Amino acid sequence: MVLGAQTTEESGAIAVYHSDDLKSWEFTGVLEFDVTNAQPGLSPDLVPRGYMWECPNLISMLDHSDGRTYDVLVYCPQGLAQQDEHYVSSDQCGYIVGRLEGSTFHVTRGFTELDYGFEFYAPQLLSTGDDAITIGWMGLPAQDDNPTVDAEGWVHALTLPRRTTLHNGVLHQVPLFPLPDKPQTQGFGAVATATCEHDETLSLVDAATPRLSTWHAEGKLLIRRHLPTGDETRSVVCAPGEITAIADGCAVEVFSQSFALSVQIFEEWQNWTTETT
Known part of the structure; x- marks a missing residue:
């Protein structure tokens, strides 16, 4: 089990726990990162820190480019400074690819942002075997001033479920459900x-x-x-x-x-x- 955390030095971290029965859990340490053989992702940092890490997902996926299985760590580092088109929102979400051994994550491909839009955070990845289904929160922490709050009494939404596959260390996302062959205004909107x-x-x-x-x-x-x-x-x-x-x-x-x-x-x-x- 992986939990988002913050160190006493106010840096983002992930706490790792282990259980044989999913009832009794043992703290096994803070996740460490080995970037010795890491290739850069699509973002500026191999493992961006920030002041807090939230909502981690750790999942094994097949890379359809080389036929090998990798561990994919999705997490949300907060407090990153904007760098060109990267880290533009107040809170980020992205992933790194590699292999987990004990509490050490050996990074093969560095951080890549999972969504480049305006509102995306805290996704959940559900394994389908070799691939995954991703559902994200279409909202951001502490940004609840949408017009729907007063008018309709709700705020934020969830994304469509996305079929998520790994190709050469990069996650590809497409809508899970089939889309119509022609443009339409019913069903999906x-x-x-x-x-x-x-x-x-x-x-x-x-x-x-x-x-x-x-x-x-x-x-x-x-x-x-x-x-x-x-x-x-x-x-x-x-x-x-x-x-x-x-x-x-x-x-x-x-x-x-x-x-x-x-x-x-x-x-x-x-x-x-x-x-x-």
Whole structure:
């Protein structure tokens, strides 16, 4: 069992416990990391620290590129400073790949962010044998000022379940359930698939008055949320190609190649009404 923790020096850590019967647990130590043979992930740090680690998942997965089984550690380091397009949100979530021996994690591929959108945190990974199903929290800690709180009495949501597979040390995520062959406005909400080429802009929600748009430029996919208080943008390095966007009420999820972006969209961020679609 792995538990998110903070050391007395106010650095993120993971506590490891062991049990033979799932009733009596023994503390076996704090997880240590061996980066001697680690290749970099898609983020700047091999093992980013921060002041606290939350919601760890430790799962074994088959890498479909080399046919070998690896341990994948997903965790949420808090308090990371932004570096270019990385660590933009107040709280991060990502993973490292390697092999666990005792309480030492031998890293083969360093940290990669799990979702590059605006709201994604504390995911749960459920093993399906070689692969996993991932469900994330479409929200962030201490950010509860959504328009739905006063108008409807709820806040935040969960992402769609995602079929998650490992390829060359990188997690690929796609919606678990089959999507329709053609765009539709029933069932999943609105589903659209398009090819985003260099310098092309796609309006994903409300073409007349865009609230969310995405485009490809300089080797990056960029997604912009249009708010009354000003625009917010996220970006991730990728080649031009097909993207799939699923909009359901205030929740939008964008999938492209090996990554996903989760976004909350409201018609009027300050004046939410139940008529919003």
